[in-house]
Amino acid sequence: MDKVERWSRVGIIYHLELPEGEIFVSTNDLYLSLVIENLLDNANKFTDSGSITLKMRLDKAQSKLRIEVTDTGCGIPPEKREEIFLCFIKLDEFAQGNGLGLYLSRLIIKRLSGNIFVDSSYTEGTRMVICLSV
Numbered sequence: 001m002d003k004v005e006r007w008s009r010v011g012i013i014y015h016l017e018l019p020e021g022e023i024f025v026s027t028n029d030l031y032l033s034l035v036i037e038n039l040l041d042n043a044n045k046f047t048d049s050g051s052i053t054l055k056m057r058l059d060k061a062q063s064k065l066r067i068e069v070t071d072t073g074c075g076i077p078p079e080k081r082e083e084i085f086l087c088f089i090k091l092d093e094f095a096q097g098n099g100l101g102l103y104l105s106r107l108i109i110k111r112l113s114g115n116i117f118v119d120s121s122y123t124e125g126t127r128m129v130i131c132l133s134v
Contacts, residue, residue, distance in 0.1 A: 012047055017055040025065050025134050027112050032132075035105045035116070039069040039128045042102070045095060047073035047125065058134065065132045072125040081118040 008014070025032075036054070043052045050072025057066050076084060076091065083089055085106045088099040109116040109130055119127035 009044065011049040012044070013051040015051060015053040015055075017053060017057075019056060019058055023056070023058050023065060023134065025132055027132060031108045032112065032130075035108050035130065036067065036069070038101045038105050039130075042128075043069050043071035043073065043126070045097075046092075047071040050125070063134050065134050067130040067132070068119070068127055070122065070125065070127040075123070075125050076118055078120065081120065084118070085116075 040052070040054065051070075052072075053068070053070045055068045055070065058064075059066060080091055084091065085102050087103045089103070090097065090099040106116050109132075112132060114130055114132040116128065116130045119129050
């Protein structure tokens with residue numbers, strides 16, 4: 001089963017928004033791919049209906065690549081938005097997983113000299129953001 005089949009679910013619309021042209025980022029593509037995959041897995045796990053969007057955009061003025069995974073799922077309470085990046089933290093004890101995904105994702109992104117956070121301005125679910133220097 002490929003990754004597209006694994007993520008595809010009835011009742012969810014998937015979007016991919018990429019900038020035109022090529023983007024070159026000096027990073028470890030394997031580790032960055034693992035983080036994006038983890039964010040998409042989480043979005044799929046906590047979204048019963050609606051949409052999931054993977055978006056990448058280049059901010060040339062700040063020399064940053066911004067990667068967003070946005071869903072219309074259950075969302076993350078404001079007071080838990082930093083806690084979710086701690087080791088073994090699960091907001092839903094009945095959900096699959098062991099509470100390591102976002103912890104490891106933050107470690108990886110920091111090693112890639114980037115930042116990962118929850119976009120607090122988005123209120124229709126969850127938007128996870130990765131910013132990397134280009």
